[in-house]
Structure formats: C-alpha cells, structure tokens
Amino acid sequence: MAAPMLRRVGLGRLWGFAWVDGGSGHRRGSPNGSTSSRRREQSSVAQQPLHTAQKPRKGGHKWAAVVGLEIHAQISSNSKLFSGSQVSFMAPPNSLVSFFDASLPGTLPVLNRRCVEAAVMTGLALNCHINKKSLFDRKHYFYSDLPAGYQITQQRLPIAANGSLTYGVFMGNKQSRMATKTVRIRQIQLEQDSGKSLHDDLRSQTLIDLNRAGVGLLEVVLEPDLCCGEEAAAVIKELQLILQALGTSQANMAEGQLRVDANISVHHPGEPLGVRTEVKNLNSIRFLAKAIDHEIQRQINELESGGEILNETRSFDCKLGCTVPMRDKEGKQDYRFMPEPNLPPLVLYDSASLPAGTESQQVINIDQIRDALPELPSATRERLVRRYGMLPEHSFTLLNEVGLLQFFQNVMKETRAEPKKVTSWVLNTLLGYLKHHNLAVSESPVTSSALAELLDLLDSKAISSAAAKQVFEELWKGEAKSAAQVVSEKQLELMQDREALEQLCQSTMEGHPQVVTDMKSGNPRAINKLIGLVRKATLNRADPAEIKDILERLSS
Amino acid sequence: MSARALWLAFRSGLGGRQAFSTKVNLQGSGRITVEVIEHLERLALVDFGSREAVARLEKAIAFADRLREVDTDGVEPMESVLEDRCLYLRSDNVAEGNCAEELLQNSRQVVEEYFVAPPGNISLPKLGEQESFQHS
Numbered sequence: 006m007a008a009p010m011l012r013r014v015g016l017g018r019l020w021g022f023a024w025v026d027g028g029s030g031h032r033r034g035s036p037n038g039s040t041s042s043r044r045r046e047q048s049s050v051a052q053q054p055l056h057t058a059q060k061p062r063k064g065g066h067k068w069a070a071v072v073g074l075e076i077h078a079q080i081s082s083n084s085k086l087f088s089g090s091q092v093s094f095m096a097p098p099n100s101l102v103s104f105f106d107a108s109l110p111g112t113l114p115v116l117n118r119r120c121v122e123a124a125v126m127t128g129l130a131l132n133c134h135i136n137k138k139s140l141f142d143r144k145h146y147f148y149s150d151l152p153a154g155y156q157i158t159q160q161r162l163p164i165a166a167n168g169s170l171t172y173g174v175f176m177g178n179k180q181s182r183m184a185t186k187t188v189r190i191r192q193i194q195l196e197q198d199s200g201k202s203l204h205d206d207l208r209s210q211t212l213i214d215l216n217r218a219g220v221g222l223l224e225v226v227l228e229p230d231l232c233c234g235e236e237a238a239a240v241i242k243e244l245q246l247i248l249q250a251l252g253t254s255q256a257n258m259a260e261g262q263l264r265v266d267a268n269i270s271v272h273h274p275g276e277p278l279g280v281r282t283e284v285k286n287l288n289s290i291r292f293l294a295k296a297i298d299h300e301i302q303r304q305i306n307e308l309e310s311g312g313e314i315l316n317e318t319r320s321f322d323c324k325l326g327c328t329v330p331m332r333d334k335e336g337k338q339d340y341r342f343m344p345e346p347n348l349p350p351l352v353l354y355d356s357a358s359l360p361a362g363t364e365s366q367q368v369i370n371i372d373q374i375r376d377a378l379p380e381l382p383s384a385t386r387e388r389l390v391r392r393y394g395m396l397p398e399h400s401f402t403l404l405n406e407v408g409l410l411q412f413f414q415n416v417m418k419e420t421r422a423e424p425k426k427v428t429s430w431v432l433n434t435l436l437g438y439l440k441h442h443n444l445a446v447s448e449s450p451v452t453s454s455a456l457a458e459l460l461d462l463l464d465s466k467a468i469s470s471a472a473a474k475q476v477f478e479e480l481w482k483g484e485a486k487s488a489a490q491v492v493s494e495k496q497l498e499l500m501q502d503r504e505a506l507e508q509l510c511q512s513t514m515e516g517h518p519q520v521v522t523d524m525k526s527g528n529p530r531a532i533n534k535l536i537g538l539v540r541k542a543t544l545n546r547a548d549p550a551e552i553k554d555i556l557e558r559l560s561s
Numbered sequence: 562m563s564a565r566a567l568w569l570a571f572r573s574g575l576g577g578r579q580a581f582s583t584k585v586n587l588q589g590s591g592r593i594t595v596e597v598i599e600h601l602e603r604l605a606l607v608d609f610g611s612r613e614a615v616a617r618l619e620k621a622i623a624f625a626d627r628l629r630e631v632d633t634d635g636v637e638p639m640e641s642v643l644e645d646r647c648l649y650l651r652s653d654n655v656a657e658g659n660c661a662e663e664l665l666q667n668s669r670q671v672v673e674e675y676f677v678a679p680p681g682n683i684s685l686p687k688l689g690e691q692e693s694f695q696h697s
Binding site for chain 2: 083088091097099101103118120140149202204205211346348349350
C-alpha cells in the first residue's frame with residue numbers, strides 16, 4: 006500500500022533534489038583542478054586580508070563584480086559515456102544501469118565515440134583549440150550516488166581549450182539596442198555524471214537511483230569575464246542555442262541537461278580581485294541572473310558594513326530569492342586526482358595526420374567534423390538580418406523562443422506579405438498572445454498557415470489592419486475557421502463601395518460641424534478625429550487613407 | 562612536531578601528483594596521528610575502528626615509501642602502462658542495463674527499485690559516539 010505512495014513522493018522530490026546534488030562531483034569546492042583555476046583560488050585567498058583590512062567606505066569607490074561560470078551539459082547520446090546502458094530522463098529507478106555504472110569489480114570503461122564527437126563539435130563551435138591528445142583522470146570523492154568513489158574526468162589535459170563565445174546583450178533598460186560581447190572559454194572536458202539521491206528525511210535515509218550515473222557530460226569552464234547576472238544569462242542562453250543547434254545536448258535546464266555554477270567576487274576597479282563565492286542550484290536562466298545579481302549585492306553590502314567574504318559555496322533559494330550558504334561539511338574538499346589507469350590517452354586526428362589503414366570507426370577526424378558543423382545561431386541571425394532586413398534584436402527574439410523561427414519561416418513560405426510585416430505580426434501579435442496565455446509556440450492555436458492567409462488578406466487590402474487584429478483574435482479561439490471565413494462571417498472586408506463611404510463621410514461631417522471648422526482652420530488633429538469617427542461608423546472596415554482622401558476632398 | 566609535518570604532507574599528498582615531491586621528506590616516518598585518521602575517516606566514510614587497522618595503514622605507508630629508493634632522475638613519468646595503445650571507441654548503441662533486480666541484490670537495504678544509503682554525506686560522529694551512525 007505504502008509503496009506506490011512513496012514512488013510518487015520520490016519522483017516529485019526528484020525535481021527538487023536534482024539540483025541539490027545535481028552536478029557530478031561539483032558539490033563542494035571547485036570541480037576542476039586546472040592550473041588556472043588553482044591560480045585563481047590562490048590569488049583570491051591571498052587577497053583575503055586586503056578586503057578584511059579595509060574600512061567600510063560607503064559611496065567612496067564604485068564596486069565591480071567578476072563572474073565566472075562553469076556549465077555541465079548532458080551529452081545527447083543513446084548510451085552512456087563509458088557503458089552501453091541507455092540515456093533517458095524518466096525511467097524506472099536503476100533500470101538504466103550496467104554493471105560498470107554500478108561499479109561492480111572487474112568492469113572496465115569503454116569510451117562512447119558519439120560523446121567524443123559531441124565534445125569536438127562543441128569545442129569547434131566555441132572556437133576552441135582541439136587537443137589531438139587528451140587524458141582521462143579520476144577525481145575522488147565519496148557520495149552514495151557515485152558508487153566508484155571517483156568520477157572519470159579530464160583534469161590535466163582536456164579535449165578542448167582556449168575558445169570564445171560571442172553573445173548579445175541588451176543595453177540599458179529599453180530592449181532596443183544590442184551590444185555584442187565575447188567571453189573566453191578556458192576549457193571543455195568530458196566527464197561522467199553522477200547518480201541521483203532522494204533524501205527521505207523522515208526515515209533518515211537516502212534513496213539512490215543510478216540511471217544518471219555515467220551519462221556523458223561536457224563541462225564548459227568560462228573565464229571570469231562577466232560582470233552581472235544579465236550577461237551570464239545571455240551567455241547561457243547563447244550556449245544553450247549553440248548546443249541545441251549542434252544537437253550535442255538538449256540543454257533543457259528544467260530537466261537538468263544544463264546545469265550552471267557561478268563564481269562571483271566583487272572588488273574596486275584597479276585593485277586585486279576579491280574573495281569569491283560559488284553559487285550552485287541555478288536551475289533556470291531567470292534564476293541564474295537573479296542569483297548572481299543578488300550575490301553581488303550581498304557581497305557589496307557585506308564589505309561596506311565592514312564584514313568579510315568567505316570562500317564558500319552558496320545555493321540559490323528561489324523561494325526566498327537570495328543565496329544561502331550550503332552546509333560544507335568537510336571544508337576544503339580533497340579530490341586526489343590521479344591518471345585513469347584503464348583508459349589510454351584519447352588521440353584525435355585531422356586530415357593531415359590521418360593514419361593509413363586504420364579502421365575508420367576507431368578514428369575521429371577533426372576536419373571532417375568541422376566541415377559537417379551545422380549553421381550556428383549567430384549565422385542564422387545574420388542570415389535573417391541580411392535576407393529580411395530585420396533588426397538584429399528581432400533576430401535574437403526569433404531564435405530565443407523555441408520553435409518561433411520555424412513558425413516565422415513557415416509563414417514566410419506561404420504569404421505574399423512583406424518580411425517586415427510578418428516579423429512584426431509574429432514578434433508582436435503572436436508572441437504577445439503566447440506570452441499572455443503562457444503558451445509555447447508549438448501550442449499556438451493560430452497555425453502558421455492561418456497567419457499567412459490572414460497576412461495575405463491584409464496585404465491585398467481586403468481587410469484593414471484593425472480588422473486583421475480582430476480576425477487574429479477570432480483565430481486564436483481555435484475554432485478551426487480560416488481567416489477568410491472569419492472575415493466573411495464578421496463582415497470585416499474593407500468597404501469597396503466608394504459611394505457608400507462618401508455618404509458616410511458626408512453624414513459624419515454634418516454631424517460634427519465644430520470639428521469640420523477646426524479642420525478647415527488647419528488643426529491637424531481635427532481630421533484624424535473625423536477619420537476615427539468614420540472608421541467607427543464603418544466598423545473598422547474602411548481604409549483610413551481612403552477616408553482621409555474623401556474627407557479632404559469634401560471639405561475643400 | 563613531526564605530527565604537524567605529517568598532517569600537512571598528507572593533506573597535500575592527497576592533493577595530486579604535483580605533491581609527490583613534498584612527500585620525500587616523509588621517509589621513514591610511519592606514525593599517523595589521530596587527526597589524520599579522523600580526517601581520512603570523514604573523507605572516505607570508512608571506520609578504521611581499531612588500533613590494528615591503524616597499524617596496518619602505517620605499515621602500508623612504510624611499504625609504499627620504499628618506492629622512493631628507486632632513482633627516477635631524468636626519467637619521464639608515464640601516463641599509464643597503456644599510454645601508447647589505441648583507445649578503443651565504442652559505437653553509440655544501447656547494449657546493457659535492465660538488470661536492476663540483479664544489481665539490487667548487492668544492497669543490504671532496498672526500497673522499491675532504489676538502493677538505500679545513509680542520509681547524505683553526514684559527518685561521522687566524533688570518535689567514541691560511532692554507534693549512532695553505524696546503526697541508524
């Protein structure tokens with residue numbers, strides 16, 4: 006009886022807890038011991054006395070924040086990094102576990118070619134140098150969802166390094182000007198994911214599901230080039246689009262396929278960097294920006310009131326909207342990195358170094374992967390701007406909403422309307438309705454064909470744009486009517502009868518002699534008022550330009 | 562005095578390969594302090610339990626120290642004995658899994674298809690009050 010209950014509770018909590026112990030091996034402290042990260046750590050520790058010795062000086066100096074991100078992206082593959090068990094998000098507990106994933110004695114890792122290719126693709130797309138030789142290491146820590154007691158990662162020599170990611174960020178409050186910025190990528194490494202723990206506090210026990218244990222991860226480490234939550238959010242959005250365009254990760258944050266940790270410190274410009282904290286538990290782009298900005302402000306407040314920043318791990322509480330320290334039980338974690346003895350170095354080739362007579366399944370050619378790279382989001386946006394004369398910020402919006410670009414392109418294929426008109430209708434009207442009703446593009450009751458037909462009617466001046474809005478509203482109700490049907494049912498066609506329109510204009514002028522006098526004395530607002538009145542009388546079915554024409558003629 | 566040195570050496574020694582050189586001056590010192598044992602127990606969630614176990618660990622360290630008698634000057638360290646072998650690449654096919662029942666047989670305690678572990682990485686209790694951890 007109680008068992009099915011627990012299952013439901015367990016699954017429900019899985020969402021909540023996926024984040025608490027989300028990353029593999031990055032629960033505590035820095036997950037990678039790369040030299041530069043060590044350097045950063047040392048310098049931050051060395052600077053500690055500087056800040057603590059400082060007197061609070063309110064408003065004296067400006068503060069600058071330094072933000073670095075570490076991203077874990079689950080590789081989209083059929084099977085795990087080192088075993089042949091399936092990768093799938095929702096499956097019965099421990100059903101996707103091989104003997105290797107459960108760390109049974111005598112099992113050995115066998116590298117998945119797909120994961121290596123995904124890492125190379127991602128590295129190339131992020132302008133990285135691909136290391137023709139990379140190495141696997143063991144990183145040790147003890148946690149019940151890591152049965153081996155170590156994670157296989159690439160600490161000493163990762164598969165890709167020294168890249169960059171260009172992203173767009175809106176300037177100022179108005180979402181009208183985009184600035185292009187670049188963040189450096191320190192490295193990309195292949196590593197294993199851990200299992201998941203469900204904590205049952207009531208019975209004081211932890212339930213372990215190893216389905217995720219051993220899934221391939223790309224750990225992307227960025228240099229601390231960012232300065233606020235908005236920039237970090239823009240970087241993660243761009244990275245997400247790139248991974249999705251490449252198909253190397255589904256990068257769905259809600260399902261834990263993309264997990265972000267942020268390293269944050271503040272300092273006075275011109276002075277050494279401050280002590281940094283690490284914020285985890287960032288499970289949406291919105292929370293990521295909020296958490297970073299909150300943590301920056303917390304550090305500034307702390308320092309200005311004479312406190313000090315501890316080199317600690319904090320987690321973002323999305324209910325409270327602030328970061329709270331995570332209980333760090335052991336203090337500094339000691340990962341005892343060592344070379345993975347069961348995996349020889351990973352060697353990649355390019356067309357020049359391709360060995361003759363080797364089985365092609367065993368050879369990965371970097372040049373071949375580079376040639377096969379799909380169009381990346383930045384190129385797609387450039388194409389949109391070039392082809393449709395679209396504003397860059399519009400191209401960003403089209404790509405940022407899942408499925409919106411496809412919708413736009415489908416409408417473009419079927420309509421004669423100008424690209425600018427289509428862009429405006431898709432980005433303002435359609436997206437506005439979708440956002441208002443909290444729907445995804447795929448859930449839109451108005452199909453791309455229906456919108457294309459509507460825009461054709463508008464384009465051929467069969468209806469006014471006000472009537473078009475009305476038609477759209479009708480189409481939104483999803484009653485399976487075509488735009489033309491709605492137009493004829495609601496009698497929304499533009500009045501083609503010039504005589505009837507002239508009569509309406511005449512009677513409107515007679516009904517409002519004061520406005521006519523104003524118009525004749527040159528008040529430019531008067532004619533607009535008359536136009537409005539006539540349009541109202543026609544039930545929005547007349548072309549305002551035509552009304553204006555008639556009014557001017559009648560009053561002259 | 563040597564206890565502190567050992568403690569530091571141990572900590573850095575655990576830190577990675579680059580620390581090997583600092584361990585050289587460890588030679589001959591076989592003894593381990595209570596603090597080191599406690600730290601290891603916490604890291605590894607292992608209970609050394611008895612004086613014999615500690616003595617065994619001390620013997621193991623003394624044994625490993627004999628490696629330092631080998632002269633490795635001018636010898637490039639190997640990555641692995643397999644370093645000149647090809648790393649075999651597997652096709653991305655699902656070929657394993659669906660053996661939860663078998664795997665769960667290894668677990669002392671099971672809830673549905675989950676393994677059951679002690680709650681989180683709880684700190685080991687201070688020496689002397691370990692019963693509460695082991696039986697909870």
